[in-house]
Amino acid sequence: MAIPKVEELRHAVANEPNLFTGAIPKKDWQDSFTEFKEGNFAYPAKPEMVEYHKFPNPRIWSPTDDDWKLPDGWEDIILQGLKERLGKFRSLKVFMDICVRCGACADKCHFFLGTGDPKNMPVLRAELLRSVYRNEFSVGRKILSKMQGNRPMTVKVLKEWFMYAYQCTECRRCSVFCPYGIDTAEVTMMLRELLHLVGVGINWILEPAANSNRTGNHMGLQPHTFKENIGYLVDDIKDITGVDVHPTFNRKGAEILFITPSADVFAEPGIYTAMGYLLLFEHIGLDYTFSTYASEGGNFGLFTSNEMMKKLNAKMYAEAKRLGVKWILGGECGHMWRVLHQYMDTMNGPADFLEVPKSPITGTVFDNAKSTKMVHISEFTADLIKHNKLKLDPQRNAHRVPTFHDSCNPARAMGLMDEPRYILDHVVPKWYEMNENCIREKTYCCGSGTGLNTGEIMELRMRAGLPRANAVQDVNQRFGVNCLANVCAIDRATLTALMEYWLPPTGDDPMATTDVPVAGISELVGNALIMDGEIENRDQGLRFEELVTAETEG
């Protein structure tokens, strides 16, 4: 799918007539349906993936087909599924009943701001389900049907669910502004679960989920490859700093099991973040191990169903138990931390075979994680810095002027906001905040979370990422910000694409792909660390980039 040139899209987002730019659609939303076209949907799951997960109705189909080859009696399957979920989730039941359609959420969604599509207003996204819910379950549905905007469960409605359940990244920004805390993420999760009941899902989620299940990580890295990849990073660290770092794998008796998203050991720029972890752990002499079996921090189950989430997450405790570690340390990742913080203990706890996490370096006890026994790397690092346990030279990051992007889940499902900022304060000479409406609990999604960072919907992703890109561009122009720091593996992949698109390089570096490259906080930490035995006058950063030393500056 060809994506429009950035100049065209720049013009389009501000000028094409839509509900965001001020034009009112002629038809009621109940009666207008968007057509599926190459580029506005993620590819359906391959039959073998559907089979692998033992989901129903594996087949070859396309959203552009009239006939989606739904199973016989699919309407009943969906309605039964809805009824069952209303009984299992109070959130769903309450959120179906109490929305007053005040519209406070309308212009809070990055998908709406980027596309102007009315059904990307959180209120309407939820109404897609509510209209069916009212039609089936509300008192007075027979007489009030028309007045309530009710709709029967039809193929058109189902197709619409598929379209808009995969134009929501479950980022929860709308729920911050809703006077009743209605969380569209809950609605989207339910829509996706319901769609899976009739075999409607996307490959970019089900395949990584299958990989995670089988190989331990979504990239499908087998144990030796996983180890080998980290080996390359060890070599690079040696080349850059002259220091040997000593990661171990599946080692029984280690004090700490370290789990990070597998993208960190596989793809740029995540690998630089992983190099940061390796340097940090070597620096403090941490007794830790990677696991190749639990080699994925991320959880594609969160984007699929609660059962899948539980199944994939269960590996972490299982492996911690097998290896006999004391507690688990988690790398930088957004949705991974939603699962760890809000679901893991409930789903797979109690982790009574682990100990309350205690930093072996500072002695700090992480009471906030005393039940799950899992600590976020930013919490761990901030505590080390506070206790002066790290030798840091922020000047090594002097070539970087970062801003910090709060990832949706750490911000809105965890409340982890100031730990990374505290770290930034100590590892770079200077950094800047973006517009206050675009950070912390009001942060904007990268536009490609929840399994949507797939190539075939690139235009959608760039549109959805527009609010974030806009805020970065603003600090780039005002303060010369040239680094987008974050604590999320998906961000590292998706923001990179976003920055390359919206902020193409303007300088004269032929290698540059954007004016604002993306970096994990731990990369900045690793780059600033003064390691024992490092080469004198180290002149390269973790990306082999030239460091701006005091001499070259002066």
Next chain:
Amino acid sequence: MKVLRPIIAVIALIVAGGVLGMSQGTQMLVGVILPSIAFLVFIVGIIRKVVDWSKSPVPFKIPTTCGQAKSLSFIKEDRFDCPNSKSDVIVRMILEIFLFRSLFRNTNAGVKSGDLPKLHYGPSLWLWLFGIMFHYTFLVIVLRHLRLFTEPVLPGIGLLEYFDGFVQVGAPVLYQSDLIFMGAITALFIRRLIMPQIRYISLDTDYFPLLLIFSIGATGMLMRHYFRVDVTGIKELTMGIVTLNWTNPGTIHPIFFIHVTLVSTLMIYFPFSKLTHAAGIFFSPTRNMANDSRATRHINPWNDPNIKPHSYADYEDEFRQFMVDADIPVEKELPPAPAAEKKEEVTE
């Protein structure tokens, strides 16, 4: 026009109330029996709704965190936007319910075209303001009406009336709450009509309660200031409802019966509509839960213990050869040499 049907519905209710309120024979029906039933439907309906919500468990702890969580000692915690304890949650809920905290965050996004599209955000407090004016004055008005349903009149009601009529305009005095109430409800209605996004999402059932409540306010004010209805007679009738000693003094202007018809409709409509947000907000899991899910285990009553991960044993069985070759520790050694035929291919 989604606003047409609700207008017709409200007019029909007014006509019905008026017609039935004109003859002594049917006044009893519309002035006494209808509101009694409506009140019962209201109470029973709300209780049923709340019981229904309560029946569904809260499987996961999913607060929306709107500030820094409690973590390290040197990181400043935002207790009320990211509550860590029950007491903090209570404060958060009080802020939501009494001050509409979340709505107060509201912003208005727009886009400026030019060489580069530029998104901009401004505060947008009108909805918060109209909302809070409407809800508080509604409360004051309901409380003032308790004068009609208690004998002796509940303590405090007189004081409330005194302050509500503080500016001392007109006779009988004009209550400020009435004016603010009518202004706020009108503003909320107009907002729905003129703001493109809000208009597009509005259903008949969004206009209907606004129109109904507006008409209730209007008939109420007309009774007091224009028709000067027989208040003593009304009190006799309302006390009759409370004491189940139904009477109709026969001296009450039909406007009163219109008012009562509309109020009864509101009470009947309430439990089956979006108006249940008044009760629902207490049940919202993103607001009423503490963000302590890593410190305290939350129990899901339907957690399925049969969901197990792909086991380590199966994993090792599949990859043992690779693991041994890569010096990754294994639980079971490889089988003896001769049968060493590996079928899997290394794929990347």
